[in-house]
Amino acid sequence: MSAVCAALAADPVLASHYADFSAKTEAALDPALVVLVRQAVAAVHGMGAAPDESALDEGTRTCLAYARRMPFEHTAITDEEAAAVVAHLGEAGFVAFSVLAALADAECRAEQVGLAELAGAG
Amino acid sequence: MSTTPRVSSGVAGEPAHFGSVLAHQPAIAESFFALYGRFWGSDVLSARIKEVARMRNARVTECGFCRNVRFDKALGQGLGEEVVDDITDGYETSAKLTDAEKAALKFTDALIHDPELLTGDARAALQRHLTPAQIAELGLGVTLFLALAKALITMGLEPEVMDRIVLPTPAVLEAAE
Numbered sequence: 611m612s613a614v615c616a617a618l619a620a621d622p623v624l625a626s627h628y629a630d631f632s633a634k635t636e637a638a639l640d641p642a643l644v645v646l647v648r649q650a651v652a653a654v655h656g657m658g659a660a661p662d663e664s665a666l667d668e669g670t671r672t673c674l675a676y677a678r679r680m681p682f683e684h685t686a687i688t689d690e691e692a693a694a695v696v697a698h699l700g701e702a703g704f705v706a707f708s709v710l711a712a713l714a715d716a717e718c719r720a721e722q723v724g725l726a727e728l729a730g731a732g
Numbered sequence: 733m734s735t736t737p738r739v740s741s742g743v744a745g746e747p748a749h750f751g752s753v754l755a756h757q758p759a760i761a762e763s764f765f766a767l768y769g770r771f772w773g774s775d776v777l778s779a780r781i782k783e784v785a786r787m788r789n790a791r792v793t794e795c796g797f798c799r800n801v802r803f804d805k806a807l808g809q810g811l812g813e814e815v816v817d818d819i820t821d822g823y824e825t826s827a828k829l830t831d832a833e834k835a836a837l838k839f840t841d842a843l844i845h846d847p848e849l850l851t852g853d854a855r856a857a858l859q860r861h862l863t864p865a866q867i868a869e870l871g872l873g874v875t876l877f878l879a880l881a882k883a884l885i886t887m888g889l890e891p892e893v894m895d896r897i898v899l900p901t902p903a904v905l906e907a908a909e
Contacts, residue, residue: 614875617868624774627767628872634763684882685794692738692886701739702756708887709760712879719878722847723839725871728855730864 613721617729635713638706639699643670647707650674651714654681655722669698677711681718738888750797750884768876769904772805777862777869779901780809784833785840785870786877787819792844795881800894805901832861836870843874 612632618625636644646661653660663671672694679687696704737748742755754761772779783806790798802816818826823837835857842850850858858867884890 614872617871620865620868621774621776624767624770624869624872627763627770631760631763631767634757634759638757638760680882680886684886687886689734689736689738689888692734692888696739702742704739705753705756705887706760708883709757709879712882712886713875715882716843716875716879719843719847720871720875723843723850723871724847725843725867728858728864729868729871731868 612717613725614717616726616731617720619731620729632713635706635709639703639710643673643707644710646670646674647677647711648714650677651680651711652718654678655715655718657718657721672698673707677707677714680711681715684712734888735890735892736888738886748889750880750889753887753889765902766904768902771869771872771876772803772902773904774869777866777873778809779803779805780811781833781836781866781870782806782873783811784815784819784829785836785874787816788823788837788840789844789874789877789881791820792841793878793881793885795885796890796894797884798877798881800891800896802896802898803901804898807898831857835861839867839870840874843871844878 615625615629615632618628639647646666649658649661652658661674663674666674676687676691676695679691692704695707699707737753739748739753739756741748741752743752746752751761754764772782783803786798786803789795802811815828818828819837823829824834826834829837835854838854839850839858842848842854862870
């Protein structure tokens with residue numbers, strides 16, 4: 611469970627909405643890619659090991675390289691980098707991927723700041 | 733940072749903007765707007781404090797779209813431009829922001845920039861001025877503001893130029909409840 615969902619334990623309706631948004635975002639992508647993106651972003655934050663990319667195809671590695679830019683370099687991502695992800699995932703996939711990578715980054719940050727504990731749910 | 737959309741509009745006849753691009757993923761869009769409406773519709777944490785945090789996120793993430801949008805509910809709670817102007821580095825000394833708003837801003841900075849900012853006195857101030865339920869809502873809000881600003885920027889949806897606009901505060905969708 612993410613730190614955000616945990617923090618919202620006292621408001622089950624809002625927690626349910628957040629969980630649904632996260633689930634719908636993840637459901638739009640290959641489940642294996644979702645896990646890899648979350649691992650890659652968490653590793654940038656020092657929250658776990660980076661995924662093993664040795665057996666991954668080039669398109670997936672391109673996506674992970676892009677996702678790793680989201681935490682601290684989002685304004686430096688180039689049109690070419692984005693185009694490479696669009697070429698691999700398609701436009702609809704790129705939209706879901708962008709939301710997922712950004713949400714993964716924000717959720718890591720929420721955990722690092724101790725949101726659940728501050729909200730009395732830690 | 734690109735101001736050229738990296739993905740096309742999903743709505744025929746509309747330019748690429750956050751809503752029209754999200755239309756490529758209608759299930760995500762529907763869920764997001766239901767969540768965002770519920771979040772802004774809740775009065776556990778005032779719309780004014782939510783907007784203060786959103787403005788801070790807009791400035792730190794360099795989201796020009798977010799920076800130029802105002803939600804009317806916070807305006808109605810007294811968040812005029814003279815207050816928004818103080819939501820910049822050095823806000824700690826502002827005479828226009830309340831102590832609760834300054835505590836919320838420190839939390840916002842910690843979440844979007846550096847968690848070490850929320851130690852000691854800053855953490856105590858946050859817990860003194862906001863209840864756990866209010867902190868939960870603030871945390872949800874900053875998480876969404878940050879994620880959506882970054883998604884918007886990386887999809888190339890930043891406007892080249894944009895005037896300040898006041899929009900109706902997102903509301904709960906009847907069909908979603």
